[in-house]
Amino acid sequence: MISKSLFGNRLKEQRKKLGLTQAQAAEKAGIERETWGKYERGVFMPSGDVLISFLSIGINVSDLFTIKDTFRQPETALSLEEQELLDNYRQASDNGKFVISSVARTAEKKEIETHKVA
Structure with a gap:
């Protein structure tokens, strides 16, 4: 299992690749901007329903949890x-x-x- 902070960093990277602010991403996912920020900071982990909403805005959820490349850069x-x-x-x-x-x-x-x- 990956850490909350690693998950948060990956979520932030994917959001930025999509060219979205936290507020825009949160709105598209149907959550509060403050909640999105807590995910990115590693304070909270999203529920399954929220992860499904991430898919709908173009976030690769499996990449958020994948352990590969954690210890070695490609x-x-x-x-x-x-x-x-x-x-x-x-x-x-x-x-x-x-x-x-x-x-x-x-x-x-x-x-x-x-x-x-x-």
């Missing part, structure tokens, strides 16, 4: 540059992977040292 969250780097790493030989990792670690160390000096 690869689509990577920028094109990051995806290219990951693809190159995955296709590299063991020696190539060692070189890529070494360069990344060295760059990180130099970045930390630069910030310490400044």
Whole structure:
């Protein structure tokens, strides 16, 4: 089961994707704006009837409760540059992977040292 706060965050994201304010979404769902706000803040969880009304305004209710991607961001969250780097790493030989990792670690160390000096 997901937490109320995670549910609320997901509800808020979906409402914003629909381009609705809390007041507009609440009106379409047939509930008070204050109640909608409490759902988004994780104070309350909606009843089954309210969840059905969410469906009617275009909210994907199953996404509100799905546990997948809770602990790991999907690869689509990577920028094109990051995806290219990951693809190159995955296709590299063991020696190539060692070189890529070494360069990344060295760059990180130099970045930390630069910030310490400044």
